[in-house]
Structures are given as structure tokens and as C-alpha cells.
Amino acid sequence: MSELDERTIGDTAFTGAVPGPAAGSDSDTGPGTGSGTGSGVRPEPGTRPEPGTRPEPGPDAAPAPVGRVRGLWRKLLLDLRNPLFRNGYALMANTAITAVLGMGYWWLAAQLYDPADFGRGQALITAMRLFASLTALGFVGALAKFIPLAGRRTPELIVRAYAIAGATGVTAAVGFLVTLPWWGPTYASLGGFGPGLFFLASVLVWSVFTLQDVTLAGLRKATWVPVNSIGYGLVKMAMLIGLAYTLPDDGIFVSWIIPAAMALIPINIFLFGKVIPRHVRKTDSGAPPPRLPEIGRFLAGDYPGTLSILAIVYLIPVLIAAQVDEVTFGYFSMAHTLGCLIELLAMNMATSLTVEGSFDRDAIAANSRRALRRAFMIIVPIVVMTILAGPFILRVFGSDFAERGTLLLQLMALAVLPRVLIEIYLSGLRARGQARRLALVQVGLAVLVLASTLLLFPHLGVNAVGYALLLSELLLAALIFNDLRKMLKYGKTSQSTIARGSL
Template sequence: MSSLRHKILRDLRNPLFRQGYALMANTVITATLGMGYWLLATHLYTPEEFGRGQAVITAMRLFASLTALGLVGALARFIPIAGRRTPELILRGYGVAAATGGVAAVGFLLTLPLWGKTYSVLGGFGPGLFFLASVLVWAVFTLQDVVLTGLRRATWVPLNNLIFGLVKMGLLIALAGALPEGGIFVSWMVPTAIALIPVNWLIFGVMVPRHVKNNTSEAEPPRLREIGRFLAGDFPGTLSILAIVYLVPVVVATQVGEATFGRFSMAHTLASMIELLAMNMAVSLTVEGSFDRSQLAVNCRQALRRAFMIIVPIITVSILAAPLILRIFGSEFAEEGTTLLRLMSLAVLPRVLIEVYLSALRAQSQARKLAVVQIGLAVLVLVASMALFPSQGVNAVGYGLLLAETLVAILIFSELRKILKFGETGQPSVTQGSPEAA
């Protein structure tokens, strides 16, 4: 026990692990509170209201993330070295993400009849305006976590989302009788909007000034042209990955009934939380690789070890206990979601390799390779999922993810091995006998 405690304390002194563990802890907290939230929703709302709430939240996150998720890699890459331009970089990211998401949301609302009966609840000026405002709020909320991580303050992320999750659950209960039609969506968004105020006060009032003061590097902060070149490669790729995360569920929502989508979405959400664990350590890897590229190879090896050490047991439990986990929400959830949860959980194994590889490319500003890998992955997932949907139904999403991510992991494996062995110059990134955490 003392050996384990010593190892954990040693890891926490390493910014790579400290940030990665904080983001992983945040995912666990979010998943636990999320299960509690949706469990309450299944008891407080009808299956149709439950499915409708899931569908509207998914659409909102799709539009809010159009640019926000595309900027995650850039902010993780450049905030560590932005120096005096850090506030400008963060605000530009917020503005671009909110503006792009807002335009997409307006287009969605203007074409609402084309999106099926599920989204008809957003018809009318009031619901439409609330949906638009929610997209703007969620775009900024999405970027807060990566801003804190880029400032090496990811330990604040779990606390923020713990409070957010608890308030969200309380509001869900309060609105169950008063607002059954939109209670789920409103209870999700109101705490999000409130959370923006203290978190951004902390970022701009405390953390950014300290970051600028402590950034003593004589190197010139990155210019917009350099960031633009990076985004030219990373953004199209990230946008294509967005299609996997949010567009696929939205398409599924247009093809199945509200109750069926609610059961699909629950399994999809739980599996996505496991996938987030793979991404957490990868984001930390991008940040630390930006601070010190000479340690990229050793950091990649450490990130892979820790990620697999944590994720493999979780995947094993998810596969074995999938029916029991989903049965908490009802027998119908277990009947319709078990196979999907198992397939998506298994797909996280190759995803770990892909995410570490992508983060190493971001740290090296290898924009072209980033685009090729991410776009290729998205195309494979979409084609496989849509091709299998007529015969496999919602399980086609799981089969598509597993097949596509396994194939891409095989294709990038030789390049990943080179990164793990060598530094940026093609020489070993650590000298013989240098210490490396086990």
C-alpha cells in the first residue's frame, strides 16, 4: 500500500500525469453524475420526453462543437507558449466557437421541419431562442476545460463539473412537474450558463496573469499565421471526428422513434465516457509536448502505459457487466443497448493508440498528418455505420467504430512506434540511462 501511495505521489509531481489524472477524474465524476442524472430522468419523465431531451441535447452539442472541438487541439498546443498573447488567444477561441455554432444553429432552426418529429419541440420563437443561446453557452463551456488544461490548471476541471452535475440533477427534479416537455434540456443548460461566470473570472482574473508572468521564455509568442497553419490541418480533421461523436447520433434520431433513441443514446453516452478517458491523457500529452518537445517520446510512452493501465479494467467491466449496468435504467435499455455498449467499449482499445499518436502530431504541429488520419477515421466510421444500419440497426454504430478504429490503429502503428522510440530530430529523445517513470 505504501508503495502504491508513493507511486501516486510521484506521478502527481509530473505535470503530464497530474493533468491527465485530473481530466480522467473529471470524466469519472461526469459519468457517475451523468448516470444519476439520466436515471432520475427515466423515472421523472416519460420515455418519449426522455428520448426527446436526449435528442435536443445531442443536436445542441453538435452545433456548439462545430468549431469548439476543432479549437481544442489548437488551444492545448498554443496556450502553453502564448505568453502575453494568452488572453487574446482564449477570447478569439471563445468568439469563433460561439459565432460558428450560432450560425449553424440558426440554419438548423430555419430548416426544422426537415429534421423530423423529434425536434418539433424547438418550433416557435421562445424555444428556438433558448436553443440558440444554449449553443453559444455550450461552445464556451466546451473550451473552458482545455483552457484550464493549457494553463496547467486541469485540477480545477473536476471541481467545476462536480458542482455543475449536482446543480443539474437538482434542477431536473424541480422541473419534472412544472416543465415536462423541456425540463431535461432546461435543467442541462441553466447550470451551464451559471458556471461560465466564476470559471472565467478565475481564468482571466487569476490564472492567465500568473501564466503570463511565469512564461519567461524569450521565444516570440505564436502569431496568428502560425496558429492558422496549424488549424488548416487540425480543424478539418477534428470536424470530421465531430461527425462520429455528434452527427451519427443526430442521424440515428431522425431514423428511429423517440423512445428507441433514448435507449440507444444511454448506451452511446456511457461508452463515449470511456472513450473520453483515452482522450484525457492525450490532451495532457499535447500540452506537455508543447512545453518541452525534447521529452515527447518519453511522455508518449508514459501516457500509453498509464492510459492502458486505467482503461483496460474499465473496458473489461463494461463488457462483462453491460446488461447489469444498463438494467439500472430499465430492462428495455439492457435489451436494446447491451451489444452497442460492448462494441463501443471494445473500440476504445485501438482509440488509445490513435489519440496518443494524434496528440504527438499536434505537439509537433504535423497538421497534414492530423487531417489525413482524422478524416480517414471519420469516413470509415460513417461508411461502415451507414452500410450496416439496415441490417444491424443502432448496433451498426458500434460495429462501425470498432472496425474503423481497429483498422486505423493498425495503419498508424509503425509511425507511432517511431515516435515512441525517437525524438523530433530522429535521435533518441532521452539519453541512455535517464530515468523514466514505470
């Protein structure tokens, strides 16, 4: 199937309608099957069916389980033929794989390492990811938007993103190391030339590692992202076990970074040796690729918005680590990590929506509606299960984790529901190039979360993070709701004309 065919699949692929069987088929669920003889005639009331025939199910009869399974299977196959959902499902599957392997990793860490080493390892990983993501996270939206349009400049765009993200992250990390006494005793282990140099190298590795997934998604190869995650997760757990005996103080941090560095080589050989050249051949239509000033303007609007993710996922934990002891941070970080994984599900479908919006701007409204339905269909059951089973999930790591982290995990899971609306709205803004509004919404969310966390922390402790997220995202979802509703209806009747006129 060509790319054009994939982008123009009918709405039956998304509304749940399943094509009926062809005439004369053996199916007993479609029209024309009747009592199973092919006549399509119901027996008269009060009569018995002829011998050897099956009675026709009444109007209130429940559909056969086999029919439901078959319908769901057909629906899934239709979804997978559309790149919007194929990429979105692949990224969601990657999140699920990351969650499962991550829980296994942290369970092993809780069993093999001292509670103080456990908390310190998480604190070092969080700080490293903060600086690595400082610019890399800003390129996520830009790569998702411009890789589909870059044509022959695709390799240059990706290499520039790698270089800028790595250099900026390392520079910020140097500033962190210079001011290390300000950040409390949790980070004191980074003092000295050797540990500091390893930390800087880790920031560089993770900067590139962060951009690999969105690069694959932008190239419509997100199905390879879970493969990378499985390999990385398994090697990481194996190293964690080995280092528990040879490097007990820093085994968690080292086992996190070395497998990531190992993964950079095969993935980038695959990208630059095979995937990118094929992408260039398919998309190089002769139209001029986006110029650097155009990409720069987009980054100027989009990058401030990454402060939202940095604040929620990375900066807040670093600030908490500077305020509490290592053991308390370990309990907080486990619940926070699981909560962020659920929130990442909302971002996955939005990333795919940005990519498809760049390929086909006229379909932004329709794709937004479809992505919103699919996101809620998947995320709502996960949120409900997390709220109900939160104590049991955390008890896997130990009774203290459940006692001190359950409420935080439940609050963060509940906050994902308004986050779905926010992420679909932001993705639509990216695809339509509305950088100013994009920056305003994301910076507003970052300010709300940070301010409310700082205000509530003296009274609620680490649970302040959960309350701050829930209140801030509910408020922002309410503020953008009318614009989101217009975006979902945008171009519904005269899609092509309206979309082109506004971009």
C-alpha cells in the first residue's frame, strides 16, 4: 500500500464500523445469513425451526463472543494500516514495555541495594535526565514536525539536533557540578574529577538517546522503538544485578547509562544507513525543504513549552531531592516515575498526531478526533486500574513504598485524564504551526505546576506534587476546552479550503 493510500483510508478504520462479509460467505454474523441456511428468512412466531437448522437469535440476544473478537481484530488491522495509529500504538506499546521492564528494574534495585543507595541512584538519574533533556526535549516537537518535510536535508536536521542537544546539556551540567554544594548532600557523590566526567558523558549519551525515539517516529518507523526499549531494558537489568556486588554504591546509575551508550551505535547505523536514505527518496518531491530560519522560529515558540515537561518530569524531582533525605526521595521517586509513565501515554498519540499533521495538514481535525477517542479508550482503564490497585502496585517494591507513595501515584494517575485533552490540543497547535499559542499554553502549565508545588510542599510534603499536577492540569484543560472543541470541528465540512487558508 502506498503512503497516499495509507493516509486516505476511510472513516471505517476509526469509527469502529466493521465491513460486513461478502455475499455468499460462510459467516453467520452478516446480513443474508438468516437461520444459517442462507435464506435470510426468520421462522414464524410459534413455529419450530426445521430439523438441521439453527434458530435465529432474537433482537435482544448478545452478539457471539467470536463475532466480537473478530470485529475487534478487524478494527485493529484497519488501525494498523493508518500511519497515525500505527505510530501512536507503537509508541504506546513502547511506554507499556518501558513500564514493565522499568518496574522489574526498580524491583531488583530495591531488593539488591541499600535504601539510601536506591534513593541516591534515582536522584542522580533524574539530574542527568534533566540536563540531557534541557535542549533535546525541545527538539522533540521540531523533529516530529520537520522530519516528514525535510527531504534531502533530513540527515543534516537530525545531526544538528544531536549536536546542539548534547552541547547544551553538557554545558548546563558543568554549571550544576560547579555549584554542587548548593544541591544538598544527595548529590555529593558527584564531587571529584572522575565522577564529574562520567556524569557529563552520561548527559551527552542520554541527549542523543532521547532523540532517537522521536527520530524513528518522524520517519514513520516507530515500530522499532519498542524493539530498542526491550534490548535496552534487558541489558540494563543484567548489569544492575552484576554491579550490585562489584559496585554497590553507584551500580544503579552506571547500569542505567552503559546500556544506553551501547544502543546508540546499532540504532544510528540503522537510521543513517537505511531508514533515512529511503525516507529521502520517498519524500524528495522537488519542493524546497524547510529552511533553518523557519525551524528556528518554530523552536523559538515551541522550546519555551518544553519547560512544562522539564518542570513536571525532571526539575521538580531534583528540587525535592534537595529538600528531603535519600531514603524519602527513593519512596517519592518510585511513585513519581510510575505516574510519569502513565502521563507519557497521553504524549505518545500526540507525537504521532504531529507527524501525520505535517504529512497532511487538511486532516488535522479528523485525526485529532480519532486520536482523542483512541487515547481515552486506552488511558481511562489504565487510570482506573492504577487508582484502585495503586497500593498493591507499590507494595511489590516494599510495604514502605506503598505506605508513602500510594496517594502521590493515585493523584498523578487522575491528572492524566485532563492531560490527554491538553496534549491533543498542543499537538494540533504544532501541526498547524501556531508557535505563540503553543508556548503560552505550555509555559502557563509549567508556571502553574511549579508555583502550586512550592506553595503546597510545606503543608503536604511530597504529595504536594500530585495535588499540584491535578489542580494545574484541570485548570488548564478548562481554559483551552473551547479552543480544543473548535479544533476538533475545524474543517469538518469544508476541510481543505479552511485548512489551507489558515496556515
